[in-house]
Amino acid sequence: xxxxxxxxxxxxxxxxxxxxxxxxxxxxxxxxxxxxxxxxxxxxxxxxxxxxxxxxxxxxxxxxxxxxxxxxxxxxxxxxxxxxxxxxxxxxxxxxxxxxxxxxxxxxxxxxxxxxxxxxxxxxxxxxxxxxxxxxxxxxxxxxxxxxxxxxxxxxxxxxxxxxxxxxxxxxxxxxxxxxxxxxxxxxxxxxxxxxxxxxxxxxxxxxxxxxxxxxxxxxxxxxxxxxxxxxxxxxxxxxxxxxxxxxxxxxxxxxxxxxxxxxxxxxxxxxxxxxxxxxxxxxxxxxxxxxxxxxxxxxxxxxxxxxxxxxxxxxxxxxxxxxxxxxxxxxxxxxxxxxxxxxxxxxxxxxxxxxxxxxxxxxxxxxxxxxxxxx
Amino acid sequence: xxxxxxxxxxxxxxxxxxxxxxxxxxxxxxxxxxxxxxxxxxxxxxxxxxxxxxxxxxxxxxxxxxxxxxxxxxxxxxxxxxxxxxxxxxxxxxxxxxxxxxxxxxxxxxxxxxxxxxxxxxxxxxxxxxxxxxxxxxxxxxxxxxxxxxxxxxxxxxxxxxxxxxxxxxxxxxxxxxxxxxxxxxxxxxxxxxxxxxxxxxxxxxxxxxxxxxxxxxxxxxxxxxxxxxxxxxxxxxxxxxxxxxxxxxxxxxxxxxxxxxxxxxxxxxxxxxxxxxxxxxxxxxxxxxxxxxxxxxxxxxxxxxxxxxxxxxxxxxxxxxxxxxxxxxxxxxxxxxxxxxxxxxxxxxxxxxxxxxxxxxxxxxxxxxxxxxxxxxx
Numbered sequence: 154x155x156x157x158x159x160x161x162x163x164x165x166x167x168x169x170x171x172x173x174x175x176x177x178x179x180x181x182x183x184x185x186x187x188x189x190x191x192x193x194x195x196x197x198x199x200x201x202x203x204x205x206x207x208x209x210x211x212x213x214x215x216x217x218x219x220x221x222x223x224x225x226x227x228x229x230x231x232x233x234x235x236x237x238x239x240x241x242x243x244x245x246x247x248x249x250x251x252x253x254x255x256x257x258x259x260x261x262x263x264x265x266x267x268x269x270x271x272x273x274x275x276x277x278x279x280x281x282x283x284x285x286x287x288x289x290x291x292x293x294x295x296x297x298x299x300x301x302x303x304x305x306x307x308x309x310x311x312x313x314x315x316x317x318x319x320x321x322x323x324x325x326x327x328x329x330x331x332x333x334x335x336x337x338x339x340x341x342x343x344x345x346x347x348x349x350x351x352x353x354x355x356x357x358x359x360x361x362x363x364x365x366x367x368x369x370x371x372x373x374x375x376x377x378x379x380x381x382x383x384x385x386x387x388x389x390x391x392x393x394x395x396x397x398x399x400x401x402x403x404x405x406x407x408x409x410x411x412x413x414x415x416x417x418x419x420x421x422x423x424x425x426x427x428x429x430x431x432x433x434x435x436x437x438x439x440x441x442x443x444x445x446x447x448x449x450x451x452x453x454x455x456x457x458x459x460x461x462x463x464x465x466x467x468x469x470x471x472x473x474x475x476x477x478x479x480x481x482x483x484x485x486x487x488x489x490x491x492x493x494x495x496x497x498x499x500x501x502x503x504x505x506x507x508x509x510x511x512x513x514x515x516x517x518x519x520x521x522x523x524x525x526x527x528x529x
Numbered sequence: 530x531x532x533x534x535x536x537x538x539x540x541x542x543x544x545x546x547x548x549x550x551x552x553x554x555x556x557x558x559x560x561x562x563x564x565x566x567x568x569x570x571x572x573x574x575x576x577x578x579x580x581x582x583x584x585x586x587x588x589x590x591x592x593x594x595x596x597x598x599x600x601x602x603x604x605x606x607x608x609x610x611x612x613x614x615x616x617x618x619x620x621x622x623x624x625x626x627x628x629x630x631x632x633x634x635x636x637x638x639x640x641x642x643x644x645x646x647x648x649x650x651x652x653x654x655x656x657x658x659x660x661x662x663x664x665x666x667x668x669x670x671x672x673x674x675x676x677x678x679x680x681x682x683x684x685x686x687x688x689x690x691x692x693x694x695x696x697x698x699x700x701x702x703x704x705x706x707x708x709x710x711x712x713x714x715x716x717x718x719x720x721x722x723x724x725x726x727x728x729x730x731x732x733x734x735x736x737x738x739x740x741x742x743x744x745x746x747x748x749x750x751x752x753x754x755x756x757x758x759x760x761x762x763x764x765x766x767x768x769x770x771x772x773x774x775x776x777x778x779x780x781x782x783x784x785x786x787x788x789x790x791x792x793x794x795x796x797x798x799x800x801x802x803x804x805x806x807x808x809x810x811x812x813x814x815x816x817x818x819x820x821x822x823x824x825x826x827x828x829x830x831x832x833x834x835x836x837x838x839x840x841x842x843x844x845x846x847x848x849x850x851x852x853x854x855x856x857x858x859x860x861x862x863x864x865x866x867x868x869x870x871x872x873x874x875x876x877x878x879x880x881x882x883x884x885x886x887x888x889x890x891x892x893x894x895x896x897x898x899x900x901x902x903x904x905x906x907x908x
Contacts, residue, residue, distance in 0.1 A: 157712040157713055157715055157716035157724075158712060158715065158716075160719075170740075178708060182708075182712045183712075200783070202740070202741075202744060202762075202764035202765055202766075203744050203748060203764045203808065204766075204805060204808050204809070205744055205747065205748060213743060213744065213747055214740060214743075214744075216743075217739060217740050217743040218740065282855055282859075283858065283859055285858050286854060286855050286857075286858030286859070287854050287855050287858075288855035291842075292782075292838070292840045294782040294783070294840045295782070296761055296762075296769065296771075296780050296781075296782045296840075296842075297780055297782055297840060297841065297842035298842075299780070300771065300778075300780035300842040300843065300844040300845070301842055301843070301844075301845055301850065301853075301855070302845075302850065303845055303846055303847045303850050304695070305771065305778075305844055306846050306847075307693070307694030307695050308683055308684070308691055308692065308693050308694035309683070309684050309688070309691050309694070313684065313688065314771065314773060314778065315771050315778055315844050316683060316684050316691060317683070317760075317761040317762075317770075317771055317780075318683060318693050318697075319682030319683040319684075319755070319760065319761065319762055319763060320679075320682060320737060320738060320740075320741065320762070321740070321762075322693075322697065322737075325701075325737060326700075326701075326704070329701070329704045329705065329708065330553075330704065330879055330880060331880075332708050333553055333557075333704065333707050333708055333711060333880070334532075334557070334880040334882065336708060336711030336712055336714075336715060337532035337533050337557045337558075337711055338532055338882070339715050340532065340533065340536075340711065340714055340715050340718055341530065341531075341532045341533075341534075343715060343718050343719055344718060345530065347530070349532070349882060349883055350882070350883050350884060351880060351881065351882060352880075352881040352884075353879060353880050353881065354859070354879075356855070356856075356859065357859055357861060357879035358879050360859070360861050360876055360879070361876055361878070361879040362695060362697075362700060363695060363876075364592050364593075364875060364876045365545075365588075365589040365592055365593070365695075365696070366695065366847075367847070367875070367876050368588050368589065368591065368592035368873070368874070368875040368876070369588045369589070370847050371862070371874040371875070372583065372588055372873070372874065376846055376847055376848060377847070379694065383689075384691075384692075384694060385671050385692050385694070386671070386692075386694050386695070386696065387694055388589075393671065394671075394692070395671070395675065395680055395689070395690060395691075395692050397689065402675070402680075402689070402690055403675070404671045404672050404674065404675035404692070405671075406667075406669040406670070406671045406672055407576075407669070458666075461667070463667045463669050463671075463672060464672070465666070465671075465672035465673075465675040465676050466675065466676070467675045467676075467678075467680060467681070467690055468675065468676050468677070468678060469678050469681055469752055470678050470742070470745055470750075470752060471750060471752060473676065473677065473678060476662075477661065477662050478657060478658075478661050478662050478663035478731075479731075481658060481660055481661030481662070481663075482658055482661070482729070482731065482732060482735075484732065484735055485746060492743075492747055493743065493746035493747055494739075494743050494746070495735060495736060495739045495742050495743065495746075497736070498705050498728055498729070498732035498733050498735070498736040499705055499706075499708060499709040499712075499726060499727075499728055500709075500726070500727040500728070501709065501712075501713065501724055501725070501726055501727075502724055502725050503659075503725065503727070
């Protein structure tokens with residue numbers, strides 16, 4: 154299959170996750186992604202999580218985020234090497250960076266410079282907090298952005314302290330939204346020959362992520378309140394949440410209360426009306442919770458599914474990966490270095506987008522790229 | 530010129546996943562026509578959340594569907610279906626999130642739509658994929674969080690599994706289908722070739738976990754262990770977490786434990802000299818740190834840490850956030866006016882293009898509001 158971005162060249166001046174996750178998606182969609190790294194490399198090469206390393210030099214984390222890319226070493230403070238990079242920019246379609254605001258300009262590689270070299274370039278910039286304002290020099294790290302954006306008051310029960318999302322949600326959203334902007338700009342470039350400047354910050358991404366909560370907050374002026382019992386979403390009434398059973402947990406989403414009462418044979422629920430669902434959600438969920446503890450997850454799920462009510466068992470990865478529903482997805486891929494990774498979640502013409510190519514060693518492609526693009 | 534000027538999207542989707550994708554396309558310049566069932570429309574119109582509504586419709590419907598047009602059609606009626614097919618003949622993109630089988634019954638599968646419009650980009654969001662034993666199950670956010678293991682990553686180990694309190698799988702599913710649509714549109718503009726593009730919510734929920742799933746797949750299938758103290762990420766070493774102070778909370782990201790001990794005058798940290806222990810003994814380290822940080826205010830700790838460029842932050846709720854200059858300078862708020870004049874304040878598209886924020890003033894459409902005009906234009 155010819156991949157949609159098979160003629161696109163992306164220069165990735167990025168570290169860690171937000172920018173590189175955008176580069177990864179573009180690579181899986183067919184683009185050629187060249188990481189421009191200093192002699193020390195993307196700092197993520199040395200950032201191991203769970204103390205896991207892919208080899209003696211690089212963390213498994215780096216490998217996961219940077220598979221399917223090339224690596225080019227350049228000292229961006231050296232005039233000769235910057236001149237090489239400028240020659241690369243002349244041939245590229247897209248450049249992405251996630252330096253703190255002002256750094257690329259200082260290096261002579263800001264948007265205006267890039268546009269002079271290549272008027273059609275799509276120039277995409279990721280920051281923590283935007284390029285202006287009092288926070289623009291602060292470190293744009295995911296947990297810190299979760300802390301600032303109000304997100305920590307959406308998960309967990311009302312008596313919990315602020316509860317962060319256990320994944321780098323800000324980085325991932327920001328990278329994904331950047332891809333949207335880049336692709337839309339490539340469409341305009343293809344039609345009109347016009348380049349673009351795109352800017353996105355982790356803070357804007359996390360505010361956009363909370364747009365339902367914020368719209369409701371702007372209208373009411375009231376802070377969202379997490380449910381005291383089995384909170385699933387601060388804006389939603391009973392029975393929405395994850396409920397304990399005799400052997401695990403089941404999620405129950407929006408389900409009419411009378412149907413639920415009948416299906417799980419819980420007449421105590423019938424004393425509540427549909428108008429109580431939000432106001433009395435803690436009470437209702439307490440009643441429901443008592444009932445559900447009396448049976449296994451499987452028992453309740455059979456009953457709820459037979460009526461097409463929205464419910465699901467909480468599954469850990471081992472159980473999930475043993476299931477036929479997961480196997481059907483063929484979600485894993487083995488890379489040529491023997492490591493395992495997951496695949497791109499997008500399918501085109503019923504085909505999975507796969508690539509066995511592992512992350513590049515630092516500078517692995519420098520010599521070839523110099524030759525190919527005549528950079529000397 | 531807007532990035533997606535002249536792109537026409539026919540959107541059959543409901544709730545959040547699909548509609549959030551078409552909202553993004555609309556904000557980048559596409560024309561989005563929602564196809565809605567007469568009388569009821571997108572079920573989200575009547576999905577009351579909390580106790581807040583706008584003109585009898587849910588606030589979130591307004592947030593998700595601003596900047597779109599509404600065309601009402603009963604797809605089970607021959608006559609309406611014929612009209613919709615005329616729209617599809619002119620469309621660049623068609624989007625739906627019906628359960629598998631529904632489009633077959635309506636005669637609007639990719640193969641059938643392709644006969645009307647060979648270069649269309651046909652996009653579909655499912656819960657669990659097109660095939661396999663889960664395909665008929667409802668694709669609702671919380672259920673997808675549950676099946677993909679997400680609640681097992683949040684909150685302290687002594688707390689129950691904790692779902693993420695925002696519809697994260699819907700939003701990621703919508704984000705990824707928009708990526709797929711745009712990549713295929715790029716190809717269509719270049720080559721004239723259309724495509725079928727598919728994303729499932731299950732794969733979106735798993736892709737969200739791609740870093741930690743890669744650990745699991747390569748570490749001999751060890752299940753994640755939440756920290757017992759100030760959990761923030763099961764795979765990241767101390768001090769990563771949110772700490773209570775005398776007057777609030779302090780978030781601390783990755784940092785050098787010894788340096789941190791010195792800056793904070795927390796002598797207990799001095800013994801953790803081996804960086805490998807920062808993961809293996811993270812709960813001990815975090816416990817020592819948690820006790821120490823309760824002895825003074827958030828501002829005091831920040832005044833010690835920020836000058837050393839330690840990754841740290843205060844923790845805000847919305848009331849506090851909205852007071853901050855760093856929030857105001859983003860110009861994130863957008864006011865749209867409904868047809869009857871009500872002002873709805875929501876957030877804008879997060880992407881800045883050519884130095885400008887994207888702020889369309891168009892509100893969400895009334896059900897079927899644009900039907901007549903669209904009929905005239907396309908028949």
